[in-house]
Amino acid sequence: MPTPNPSAAGSEPGGRPLPDDAVDAVLAAELGDALVTRAADIDPRYFTAYNEPAGVRPRALVRPRSVDDVSRTLALCMRLGQPVVPQGGLTGLARGAVALGGEVVLSMERFAGIEALDAAAGTITVRAGTPLQAVQEAAGAAGFTFGVDLGARGSCQIGGNLATNAGGNRVVQSGTARDQVLGLEVVLANGDVLTSLGKMVKNNTGYDLKHWFIGSEGTLGIITRAVLRLHPRRAARHTALVALDEYDGAVNLLRRLSTRFGNDIGAFEIMWPDFYDFGVKLTGTRSPFADPHPLYALIEHAGFDSGDDGERFAAALTDALDAGAIRDAVIAQSVADARALWAIRECTAEFPVRLDAINFDVSLPIGEIGAFVDRCRAALDRQWPGNVAYFFGHIGDSNLHVTVDGHSLAGVEHHAVYAFVYEMLRPLHGSVSAEHGIGLLKREFLPISRSATELAAMAAIKHALDPHGILNPGKLF
Amino acid sequence: MPTPNPSAAGSEPGGRPLPDDAVDAVLAAELGDALVTRAADIDPRYFTAYNEPAGVRPRALVRPRSVDDVSRTLALCMRLGQPVVPQGGLTGLARGAVALGGEVVLSMERFAGIEALDAAAGTITVRAGTPLQAVQEAAGAAGFTFGVDLGARGSCQIGGNLATNAGGNRVVQSGTARDQVLGLEVVLANGDVLTSLGKMVKNNTGYDLKHWFIGSEGTLGIITRAVLRLHPRRAARHTALVALDEYDGAVNLLRRLSTRFGNDIGAFEIMWPDFYDFGVKLTGTRSPFADPHPLYALIEHAGFDSGDDGERFAAALTDALDAGAIRDAVIAQSVADARALWAIRECTAEFPVRLDAINFDVSLPIGEIGAFVDRCRAALDRQWPGNVAYFFGHIGDSNLHVTVDGHSLAGVEHHAVYAFVYEMLRPLHGSVSAEHGIGLLKREFLPISRSATELAAMAAIKHALDPHGILNPGKLF
Numbered sequence: 001m002p003t004p005n006p007s008a009a010g011s012e013p014g015g016r017p018l019p020d021d022a023v024d025a026v027l028a029a030e031l032g033d034a035l036v037t038r039a040a041d042i043d044p045r046y047f048t049a050y051n052e053p054a055g056v057r058p059r060a061l062v063r064p065r066s067v068d069d070v071s072r073t074l075a076l077c078m079r080l081g082q083p084v085v086p087q088g089g090l091t092g093l094a095r096g097a098v099a100l101g102g103e104v105v106l107s108m109e110r111f112a113g114i115e116a117l118d119a120a121a122g123t124i125t126v127r128a129g130t131p132l133q134a135v136q137e138a139a140g141a142a143g144f145t146f147g148v149d150l151g152a153r154g155s156c157q158i159g160g161n162l163a164t165n166a167g168g169n170r171v172v173q174s175g176t177a178r179d180q181v182l183g184l185e186v187v188l189a190n191g192d193v194l195t196s197l198g199k200m201v202k203n204n205t206g207y208d209l210k211h212w213f214i215g216s217e218g219t220l221g222i223i224t225r226a227v228l229r230l231h232p233r234r235a236a237r238h239t240a241l242v243a244l245d246e247y248d249g250a251v252n253l254l255r256r257l258s259t260r261f262g263n264d265i266g267a268f269e270i271m272w273p274d275f276y277d278f279g280v281k282l283t284g285t286r287s288p289f290a291d292p293h294p295l296y297a298l299i300e301h302a303g304f305d306s307g308d309d310g311e312r313f314a315a316a317l318t319d320a321l322d323a324g325a326i327r328d329a330v331i332a333q334s335v336a337d338a339r340a341l342w343a344i345r346e347c348t349a350e351f352p353v354r355l356d357a358i359n360f361d362v363s364l365p366i367g368e369i370g371a372f373v374d375r376c377r378a379a380l381d382r383q384w385p386g387n388v389a390y391f392f393g394h395i396g397d398s399n400l401h402v403t404v405d406g407h408s409l410a411g412v413e414h415h416a417v418y419a420f421v422y423e424m425l426r427p428l429h430g431s432v433s434a435e436h437g438i439g440l441l442k443r444e445f446l447p448i449s450r451s452a453t454e455l456a457a458m459a460a461i462k463h464a465l466d467p468h469g470i471l472n473p474g475k476l477f
Numbered sequence: 478m479p480t481p482n483p484s485a486a487g488s489e490p491g492g493r494p495l496p497d498d499a500v501d502a503v504l505a506a507e508l509g510d511a512l513v514t515r516a517a518d519i520d521p522r523y524f525t526a527y528n529e530p531a532g533v534r535p536r537a538l539v540r541p542r543s544v545d546d547v548s549r550t551l552a553l554c555m556r557l558g559q560p561v562v563p564q565g566g567l568t569g570l571a572r573g574a575v576a577l578g579g580e581v582v583l584s585m586e587r588f589a590g591i592e593a594l595d596a597a598a599g600t601i602t603v604r605a606g607t608p609l610q611a612v613q614e615a616a617g618a619a620g621f622t623f624g625v626d627l628g629a630r631g632s633c634q635i636g637g638n639l640a641t642n643a644g645g646n647r648v649v650q651s652g653t654a655r656d657q658v659l660g661l662e663v664v665l666a667n668g669d670v671l672t673s674l675g676k677m678v679k680n681n682t683g684y685d686l687k688h689w690f691i692g693s694e695g696t697l698g699i700i701t702r703a704v705l706r707l708h709p710r711r712a713a714r715h716t717a718l719v720a721l722d723e724y725d726g727a728v729n730l731l732r733r734l735s736t737r738f739g740n741d742i743g744a745f746e747i748m749w750p751d752f753y754d755f756g757v758k759l760t761g762t763r764s765p766f767a768d769p770h771p772l773y774a775l776i777e778h779a780g781f782d783s784g785d786d787g788e789r790f791a792a793a794l795t796d797a798l799d800a801g802a803i804r805d806a807v808i809a810q811s812v813a814d815a816r817a818l819w820a821i822r823e824c825t826a827e828f829p830v831r832l833d834a835i836n837f838d839v840s841l842p843i844g845e846i847g848a849f850v851d852r853c854r855a856a857l858d859r860q861w862p863g864n865v866a867y868f869f870g871h872i873g874d875s876n877l878h879v880t881v882d883g884h885s886l887a888g889v890e891h892h893a894v895y896a897f898v899y900e901m902l903r904p905l906h907g908s909v910s911a912e913h914g915i916g917l918l919k920r921e922f923l924p925i926s927r928s929a930t931e932l933a934a935m936a937a938i939k940h941a942l943d944p945h946g947i948l949n950p951g952k953l954f
Contacts, residue, residue: 120728120844192930200840200875202911204642205926207935211688232736251597259709363677367597398677434679449682453669458684464941
């Protein structure tokens with residue numbers, strides 16, 4: 001029988017915590033100066049979250065170059081009772097990787113690189129600090145596609161993508177970050193290295209440990225390496241912008257297209273008119289439609305270049321038009337056309353600059369999203385007349401984004417807006433975080449989406465794997 | 478902060494265990510005669526595993542009709558310190574649902590039926606006792622396909638499929654049972670009901686609890702209901718039997734077809750000649766090929782009836798033939814043709830009758846399976862000259878099956894054959910169970926596939942969720 005509690009085995013945290021200004025010296029003495037940056041010397045980028053002012057300076061910065069470095073760091077911190085914040089590219093939107101005061105930051109940026117690509121198995125073995133874009137490029141060079149893509153691809157790290165179970169643009173086709181993982185290596189709170197780097201699709205030998213850590217936001221262990229599934233490259237992409245009468249029509253269109261093309265449908269992005277008009281304005285283009293419409297869908301067919309993919313896709317949209325299922329459609333005739341259509345949807349990159357953005361990333365059963373948008377907009381208008389809000393989402397993934405512009409709400413705290421919108425999800429059993437995670441930002445709203453029994457089960461597991469609570473304390477729970 | 482340990486909360490197991498013959502009376506008194514069958518009255522089918530003689534009579538049989546019945550049963554058993562064996566259709570191949578002596582059997586057969594089908598979301602909500610085939614039929618009636626299929630479809634139950642993370646015939650296209658689950662309801666050891674029945678594809682609100690229980694073989698909780706994902710129906714199926722020079726050619730062919738058809742490839746089953754010849758003999762047909770070949774692949778293209786799927790599939794195989802990538806191919810011209818080809822692969826249904834079957838269900842990285850088969854066959858021949866062994870598998874899923882006929886090994890214990898073959902997996906980090914699970918049968922071989930650290934982590938989790946060890950004791954661990 002194995003030891004019942006791996007994290008408790010062999011080490012107990014030392015007596016009282018060290019004084020704040022002694023931690024970096026102790027770490028440097030035990031781990032070496034090459035690994036440890038003293039508190040005073042830490043560059044502010046290690047304590048500054050995306051689009052925020054600099055936060056709290058950590059007690060020390062550790063930048064491991066190997067799995068063993070991570071293991072030694074955690075074993076030492078556990079002995080010292082020293083909290084640790086794991087850090088990837090710091091591009092998360094839920095403040096899950098920022099220090100709150102008194103922590104050591106463990107950045108994975110130096111443990112980067114691709115260790116292997118197995119073309120027969122269709123897998124890539126990567127280190128946690130590897131930027132997402134580097135994974136995508138290595139996959140592409142071997143004739144594959146990696147299943148996760150998102151705006152921060154150049155600076156986010158694959159370890160962070162897995163720790164937060166990132167979503168992004170390809171979920172409707174390839175699933176979330178979780179669905180890309182075949183094998184995972186994790187360092188536990190006590191420094192034990194849990195290596196499950198199998199390349200096999202099927203492996204029913206006990207609990208599937210990787211799923212315990214994916215999406216756990218660094219609270220159960222630190223991901224060091226992963227074996228990721230690659231997908232055959234879909235070379236033929238056809239993009240259309242469709243105008244619709246109403247939300248239910250969009251759901252029907254998605255079903256209609258899925259029945260005809262399966263998961264060759266690579267994107268299905270819905271934009272309500274406020275968002276669409278704002279996107280058109282921000283991109284400085286003009287709408288390809290002469291008249292305004294109640295709803296817009298940006299749809300991508302991503303296939304294997306069988307020769308007539310484009311014709312089939314166009315025929316399906318023509319059929320939908322003939323059947324009265326859609327109002328109008330334009331199909332991109334060139335890469336430039338397609339980019340122009342995508343630019344409208346991707347105007348969100350400008351949100352941090354143009355807006356005082358209060359962002360929501362919620363999920364609901366797909367059939368309920370349309371009615372929720374109507375109710376939410378009406379409720380916001382009653383509560384804060386004159387508010388400006390943008391609704392859009394990956395509805396194929398049941399994911400709705402809402403951005404309220406704080407500039408339109410003079411004197412209203414962001415927190416009041418969060419509480420107001422999240423509260424509307426409660427009766428619908430909606431999720432307060434579809435893809436961004438909980439981190440620090442949504443912690444207080446977690447009970448809207450999770451029952452007391454669920455939260456208690458999560459806490460039991462947290463306690464089992466990190467009994468002294470040194471891993472990313474204050475996040476998620 | 479939630480209670481740190483849900484299973485320990487509120488109840489401690491009572492002092493010493495009840496005498497064997499008192500348990501059923503106590504259960505009947507507390508839960509009611511309608512729920513509880515006395516030990517003496519239990520039909521042997523509740524203690525007889527698939528294709529085995531009757532096993533050990535349980536102390537009592539409980540057949541709940543509701544989630545609350547399950548909850549009350551577990552709360553009581555926890556108080557009594559009474560071990561419980563959860564039971565679905567008892568079709569598992571690893572003896573995970575049999576009683577070992579002293580347990581209460583909890584059969585989910587009365588908590589069956591489909592609660593809802595949401596066509597917009599593409600989901601079906603089912604009770605654990607529902608037979609797999611009933612789920613498939615309900616999906617089909619609404620124009621969908623359910624992603625799991627296996628031979629025992631008529632008698633296995635969806636709860637058991639999820640508890641064991643069943644594989645089967647469609648994994649290459651739709652993934653395993655785990656990949657079909659959006660929401661799950663589980664009753665914990667102390668009777669707490671953990672309800673996470675969301676229909677959303679994306680929901681990053683804390684740990685993804687469903688993944689803890691899927692594949693845990695009833696050792697962490699009892700699955701009561703699930704929300705399952707449905708797939709658009711693939712109406713157009715085209716079946717081919719391909720002859721190949723060697724294993725690497727099969728891997729290349731799979732890659733070649735995936736690059737052209739994505740996951741329209743619905744099956745890719747490899748048969749080595751011993752298996753193929755035996756299958757042809759058992760089905761009483763004749764091989765569609767005039768000459769014998771070193772390897773055979775049964776391939777299915779399952780698409781959406783775009784009109785020329787069959788022509789495209791045939792063209793791809795013709796191209797492969799022209800390129801020297803395959804030796805020969807026949808394409809089924811009718812449903813009867815396709816069935817005749819599948820009958821060769823499905824001759825395994827006859828194995829329990831015709832053979833003294835010693836079955837292996839292992840997984841390896843796909844690129845290593847061919848060499849493993851050669852080494853394994855050679856090693857078996859050295860160890861037991863004259864042995865008869867059949868090699869076949871879902872190699873697209875990295876899954877190899879081997880069946881050794883015990884009739885060809887006079888006086889050799891099955892256990893010696895298991896140990897001999899499993900030991901060959903150790904240096905390759907292979908899995909001793911790709912899809913069948915561990916149960917009782919493979920428990921001693923689990924350390925071949927899992928490290929001490931992995932096993933310790935599993936034990937820590939088991940202890941956190943079932944501190945008194947009442948759920949399916951002796952299985953898996």
